[in-house]
Amino acid sequence: MTVDALVxxxxxxxxxxxxxxxxxxxxxxxxVDREEEAGGIPxxxxxxGFGLRDxxxxxxxxxxxxxxxxxxxxxxxxxxxxxxxxxxxxxxxxEMTGPSGVLEIDARTIVxxxxxxxxxxxxxxxPGTRPSGIFTTGQLQQxxxxxxxxxxxxxxxxxxxxxxxxAVMTLRHAGVHPVALVTDLPRPQSYRLFDLLVxxxxxxxxxxxxxxxxxxxxxxxxRVLVRGPGGGERSIAVDTVVFTGxxxxxxxxxxxxxxxxxxxxxxxxxxxxxVTTAPGIFAAGNLVHPAETADVAAQRALSVxxxxxxxxxxGADRTMLGASERVRVADPLHWVVPNRAxxxxxxxxxxxxxxxxxLDHPRIVxxxxxxxxxxxxxxxxxxxxxxxxxxDWWRRLRPDEDALISVSxxxxx
Amino acid sequence: MTDDHTxxxxxxxxxxxxxxxxxxxxxxxxxxxxxxxCTDVGMGTSKANTAILHTGFDTRPxxxxxxxxxxxxxxxxxxAGRAGIALEKTGAVLxxxxxxxxxxxxxxxxxxxxxxxxxAHRITLEELYRREPALGGGATGAVVIPDESIxxxxxxxxxxxxxxxxxxxxxxxxxxxxxVTRDADAWLLRTTSGSLRSxxxxxxxxLGSDLxxxxxxxxxxxxxxxxxxxxVFDKMARPLLSSILLPVPxxxxxxxxxxxxxxxxxLLGPTAEDxxxxxxxxxxxxxxxxxxxAARRILPDLINEEVTATYAGLRAATxxxxxQITTHDREHYACVGGxxxxxxxxxxxxxxxxxxxxxxxxxxxxxxxxxxxxxxxPQLAERATRAFEDTRMIEDDPAYxxxxxxxxxxxxxxxxxxxxxxxxxxxxxxxxxxxxxxNGRCQGFFCGAAVxxxxxxx
Numbered sequence: 054m055t056v057d058a059l060v061x062x063x064x065x066x067x068x069x070x071x072x073x074x075x076x077x078x079x080x081x082x083x084x085v086d087r088e089e090e091a092g093g094i095p096x097x098x099x100x101x102g103f104g105l106r107d108x109x110x111x112x113x114x115x116x117x118x119x120x121x122x123x124x125x126x127x128x129x130x131x132x133x134x135x136x137x138x139x140x141x142x143x144x145x146x147x148e149m150t151g152p153s154g155v156l157e158i159d160a161r162t163i164v165x166x167x168x169x170x171x172x173x174x175x176x177x178x179x180p181g182t183r184p185s186g187i188f189t190t191g192q193l194q195q196x197x198x199x200x201x202x203x204x205x206x207x208x209x210x211x212x213x214x215x216x217x218x219x220a221v222m223t224l225r226h227a228g229v230h231p232v233a234l235v236t237d238l239p240r241p242q243s244y245r246l247f248d249l250l251v252x253x254x255x256x257x258x259x260x261x262x263x264x265x266x267x268x269x270x271x272x273x274x275x276r277v278l279v280r281g282p283g284g285g286e287r288s289i290a291v292d293t294v295v296f297t298g299x300x301x302x303x304x305x306x307x308x309x310x311x312x313x314x315x316x317x318x319x320x321x322x323x324x325x326x327x328v329t330t331a332p333g334i335f336a337a338g339n340l341v342h343p344a345e346t347a348d349v350a351a352q353r354a355l356s357v358x359x360x361x362x363x364x365x366x367x368g369a370d371r372t373m374l375g376a377s378e379r380v381r382v383a384d385p386l387h388w389v390v391p392n393r394a395x396x397x398x399x400x401x402x403x404x405x406x407x408x409x410x411x412l413d414h415p416r417i418v419x420x421x422x423x424x425x426x427x428x429x430x431x432x433x434x435x436x437x438x439x440x441x442x443x444x445d446w447w448r449r450l451r452p453d454e455d456a457l458i459s460v461s462x463x464x465x466x
Numbered sequence: 467m468t469d470d471h472t473x474x475x476x477x478x479x480x481x482x483x484x485x486x487x488x489x490x491x492x493x494x495x496x497x498x499x500x501x502x503x504c505t506d507v508g509m510g511t512s513k514a515n516t517a518i519l520h521t522g523f524d525t526r527p528x529x530x531x532x533x534x535x536x537x538x539x540x541x542x543x544x545x546a547g548r549a550g551i552a553l554e555k556t557g558a559v560l561x562x563x564x565x566x567x568x569x570x571x572x573x574x575x576x577x578x579x580x581x582x583x584x585x586a587h588r589i590t591l592e593e594l595y596r597r598e599p600a601l602g603g604g605a606t607g608a609v610v611i612p613d614e615s616i617x618x619x620x621x622x623x624x625x626x627x628x629x630x631x632x633x634x635x636x637x638x639x640x641x642x643x644x645x646v647t648r649d650a651d652a653w654l655l656r657t658t659s660g661s662l663r664s665x666x667x668x669x670x671x672x673l674g675s676d677l678x679x680x681x682x683x684x685x686x687x688x689x690x691x692x693x694x695x696x697x698v699f700d701k702m703a704r705p706l707l708s709s710i711l712l713p714v715p716x717x718x719x720x721x722x723x724x725x726x727x728x729x730x731x732x733l734l735g736p737t738a739e740d741x742x743x744x745x746x747x748x749x750x751x752x753x754x755x756x757x758x759x760a761a762r763r764i765l766p767d768l769i770n771e772e773v774t775a776t777y778a779g780l781r782a783a784t785x786x787x788x789x790q791i792t793t794h795d796r797e798h799y800a801c802v803g804g805x806x807x808x809x810x811x812x813x814x815x816x817x818x819x820x821x822x823x824x825x826x827x828x829x830x831x832x833x834x835x836x837x838x839x840x841x842x843x844p845q846l847a848e849r850a851t852r853a854f855e856d857t858r859m860i861e862d863d864p865a866y867x868x869x870x871x872x873x874x875x876x877x878x879x880x881x882x883x884x885x886x887x888x889x890x891x892x893x894x895x896x897x898x899x900x901x902x903x904x905n906g907r908c909q910g911f912f913c914g915a916a917v918x919x920x921x922x923x924x
Contacts, residue, residue: 087872137869139854150875152867154860173909175698175775180749183777185894188914195915202918269748301772303908305873308702 057365059147059160060084061138061306064093065347066338066354067166068121068130069107070327073358074164075128079365082130083158085149087137091125092118093168095347097194100222106348117347141310144371145333161369162361164335165307165321166354169343171216172299174268179296181267186274190220190297197227205293209277210234212297213241213248213259214437215346220295221251231257232291235279237264240411242437268294298437300343310334317388318343322379324395325402325444326360332371335361342390342405345439356402378450383459385410387436394450403441406458408434416461419446421454428461473497475829476655476664478643478678480504482512482619482810483802484670485626486817492633492838494831499664500627500635501657503642506896507889508623510672511809513899514747514779516696516736517727519543519553519615520811524715527580529788531808534819536582538812542622543615545814548840549629551621552728552847558614558710559594561605563763567714568607574714575609586611600706602763614710618728619810620899621843626813627889633838637889646681653798666798666829668820673744673782675790675803682799686792687784689803691744694736695753695778700907701848703732703771711764720807722760724768729874729902730848731774734761747778774907781807791820795827841888844880846902853877870920871913873906881920897921 057079060071063086071084090096095103098114105111108120126132136151146159171189186205188196196202204227210220213236224231234241234257241248241259251257260279266286267278276288302320312321313330320341327335337354339345345353378394387407406417412434419427419442427446434440450456475491477484480502488500502509519542522535546553562568571588578586586609594608595601631637638659645656646667655662671678676689704726713721719738727733737753754776761768783806784790790804800820809816825831845852853859853866854875860867865879884891884900891897894904894917903917904910910917 087869135868137854137872137875139869139875148855150854150860150867150869152864154867155855155857170908170911172772173911175909176773176907178751178754178773178776180751180754180776182748189909189911191911192914196918200915200919200922202915202922266751267748271745305702305907 054156055159056081056083057160058082058162058164058361059158060164060166061147062086062093062166062168062338063088063091063122063132063134064166064168064338065095065118065121065351066168067093067164068125069351069354070164070166070335070337070358070361071130072125072128073355074362075130077359077362077366079362084125084130084132085136085138086132086134089134091122091132091134093347094191097191097198098219099198099226100219103347107351108348121351138306162333162335162365164327164337164357164361165340166336166338167303167306167340169300169302169339171297172301174294174296176301177296177299179265179268181269182271184270184272184274186270186293187268188293188295190216190223190295193220193295194223197223204229206230207232207291208293208295209265209289209291210295210297211265212236212299213238213243213261214298215243215247217297218243218247218251220297221255221257224295225255229293231255232289233257234259235263235265236261238262238411238436242435265294300339302340302343304340307336307340312336315388315392317382317392318390322393324391324393325356325447326395327354327357328360328393328395330393333364333369342439345405353402378452379455381455381457382406383457385412386458386460389458394447394456402444404444405439406442407436407439408460409436411435412460417442417458418461419456419458421451421456426450426456471660471662472652473499473662473664475666475668476501476653476662477668477670479670479672479675480507480623480627480637480639481510481670481672482508482623482626482813483672483805483816484668485623485630486813487668487670487802487820488630488635489626489838490817490821492630492635493834495834498635499662500630500637501641501643502639505640505892506899507627507637507639508620511779511781512623513620514696514777515619515694515807515810516723516725516733517616517619518710518725518811519617520808521583521611521613522581522808522811523578523583523586523611524574524720525581525808526787527577530791531789531812532581534789534812534815535808537818538815539613541814542617542811545840546617549625550843550845551625552618552845552850553615554726554728554847554849555613555615556709556726558611558712559589559598560609560611560712560714561594561601561764562607562714563604564606570714571607571609578611583613585613598707598709598711600765600767601711602766604763616710616726616728617810618846621846622810622813624889624900625841625843628841628887629838631888632841633834633836643678666800666824669799669801669803672805673780675782675801676784679801679803682797682801684792684794684801686801687786687790687803689744689782689784691741691746691780692783693739693741693746693778693780695749695757695776696733696735697754697757697773698727698775699732699734699768700772700774701730703768704730706732706765706767722757722764724761724765728847729905732768734768736779741780744780747780749776749778753778772907775905775909789816791816793820793823793827798828800824844883844900853880870916871901871903871906873908873912874902876901876903878920881917885921885924891921894918894921
């Protein structure tokens with residue numbers, strides 16, 4: 054079987070890219086997803102707040118997911134669920150397993166939109182035993198909202214970014230008492246409103262500059278060890294631990310396709326329009342920027358779909374150069390997206406940058422060698438949140454040289 | 467006491483050694499039961515080890531361990547092929563990292579020959595780096611051991627137990643022996659779930675084998691648990707190495723190794739720490755960071771990959787340098803203790819040795835009418851054709867076309883099978899060890915709830 058475009062992942066980004074591909078005049082556009090239903094992670098988020106930027110309304114996660122599925126289908130996109138791409142048997146040829154068996158699909162262009170997941174306990178190197186009662190938010194949400202399984206009684210939530218507050222709401226819904234949110238950073242990183250709702254409204258404290266030093270219990274978690282700002286450790290009696298945030302792209306298919314991986318995001322290195330280092334393969338959504346809210350992912354994926362459609366209409370030349378010059382970040386910046394320049398394109402999307410630490414009024418400078426390309430003053434930077442800078446400096450990039458984004462030392466705060 | 471609770475042989479401990487003995491006894495006309503206090507087989511040292519099928523090249527020449535490891539390697543290699551237990555003959559390279567270690571490499575080859583393994587040989591540094599291009603710089607010499615292999619440790623105990631159960635051996639899990647007495651013609655075992663009477667008792671209690679041995683009135687050894695912490699790296703690290711990378715061993719430990727796993731991951735470890743608590747399988751920050759330091763030298767690129775899991779296991783080390791296997795003929799009691807890290811490899815040979823000893827000690831070994839049937843284990847090897855990629859299997863049963871654990875590509879059909887197997891999964895850990903479900907890089911982010919729901923609904 055051959056399609057013009059294969060989109061891997063039917064979350065907001067995959068559906069948006071597929072919609073844009075179709076609207077851009079692409080013939081057959083097939084979206085495959087390994088889950089039971091299309092819609093991606095928002096399907097699991099019962100709370101409201103979705104759709105502000107892209108659909109201009111406020112919806113619950115499942116409603117939002119349904120809207121994107123309907124929109125894609127209405128445009129003529131074909132969606133297959135319970136179908137998992139397991140590898141590539143040749144460039145442009147995907148191997149997959151689905152209800153009808155094992156099949157291969159040839160695609161003139163591929164958009165990877167495989168999303169991101171939260172780093173689990175082991176990947177964070179938290180020592181201790183391996184009892185039950187250890188979750189990520191993603192697992193917890195499915196456990197509670199989809200499978201209606203019992204959780205526990207008292208929980209510690211590791212992290213204080215947006216998704217951590219979502220975990221608190223899911224715990225409350227399941228009748229679990231959240232004892233505290235624990236973050237090794239000096240302040241919570243989500244919206245002040247969420248912080249007030251949880252700290253004042255629900256009386257759940259946020260323990261800052263605190264890390265989880267161990268999880269213990271034989272069959273079931275019975276305590277976690279936390280290390281506070283002074284280095285002192287104490288034991289907290291809980292039966293549940295939820296590791297939240299700390300997103301990492303689900304990059305296996307990208308790596309198997311031979312795409313270069315950006316050291317900051319750990320997703321495929323991309324220029325504007327989701328152009329990867331392999332011509333004909335595009336990347337969209339939280340695979341590229343782990344992790345933005347669904348509306349940001351969908352909105353940015355529209356331009357990826359447009360870029361893929363344009364590439365097809367220009368003859369789908371696989372010998373063309375892919376994304377080239379690197380855009381790197383210097384400590385304490387965490388990552389930048391797009392992180393490759395593409396001299397052939399002029400992107401219309403903003404540049405996302407993240408910091409590992411809180412910064413007040415940082416001056417962000419873009420340099421190439423000794424050349425200063427741009428300089429911007431931001432109000433602040435918050436870890437685990439993206440900040441936007443303009444992309445007008447792309448036009449001034451010289452070929453064959455990396456660009457560097459850093460924080461001017463005079464303005465560090 | 468009713469006849470229902472009278473046996474010819476009771477095996478206490480259903481780890482890889484206990485189940486191997488159960489399987490061996492299944493070929494005779496005996497009423498045998500395997501007991502374990504855990505709710506699954508292979509839950510002690512058997513499940514948390516380096517998963518290596520050793521040649522025995524570095525065992526102590528002339529020891530019982532040396533003989534049984536050599537024989538066990540041969541037996542288990544053949545058995546794995548018949549039962550479909552994942553096994554890969556990757557070979558190993560033993561790498562020296564300084565001048566002093568390089569000098570000892572000739573001793574390694576000599577010792578290997580003394581152990582009856584003749585294929586270990588030196589290679590040049592050029593050959594070493596051609597074979598393992600990602601190896602850290604600064605190696606000073608190497609020995610290749612071509613037959614060292616990697617194996618699935620979980621399937622091994624389960625296969626033995628399945629074969630034994632299929633041939634009529636009983637398996638009673640979640641049962642702990644609380645008291646041992648003897649009358650004129652049998653042992654009486656009181657357990658947490660009733661009493662048993664048996665002509666013979668086999669102590670295969672692993673980490674608890676010395677304490678149980680005391681209950682039988684013997685005191686030949688004391689178990690000093692040695693904890694080994696291990697780190698499993700993401701499958702993306704697998705291309706970094708082709709063989710098992712071994713250090714030059716010391717008297718005390720085989721040292722930290724890096725090995726591929728049959729599931730397509732990379733394993734780093736183990737530490738070797740004496741711990742007082744026989745249940746202390748916790749990892750520690752010091753242990754994990756020590757392993758990272760070792761990896762920085764052996765395979766520097768490894769530490770850039772994500773960690774999928776960390777775990778710790780306890781080896782049943784004793785004060786003796788060899789296995790502690792004794793058959794007390796008059797008492798009809800066999801003790802199988804001190805089976806250290808080589809127990810998985812030697813398991814089938816240990817079983818042969820123990821059952822031969824019991825036969826010589828008076829146990830009647832009349833062959834049963836039917837030879838036990840070798841079970842066919844689910845395909846867990848990354849390199850084999852697994853259910854999700856097997857067109858015929860999916861055609862026959864579409865449940866094999868429904869992948870529910872994405873990272874490990876485990877299907878609904880395989881989880882269902884694990885719940886209905888002759889030795890079934892009784893908890894989520896059991897599902898994991900039988901199918902690989904939730905064992906991958908996401909550790910349940912995507913699939914944890916779905917697998918738990920399928921388990922809950924049976």
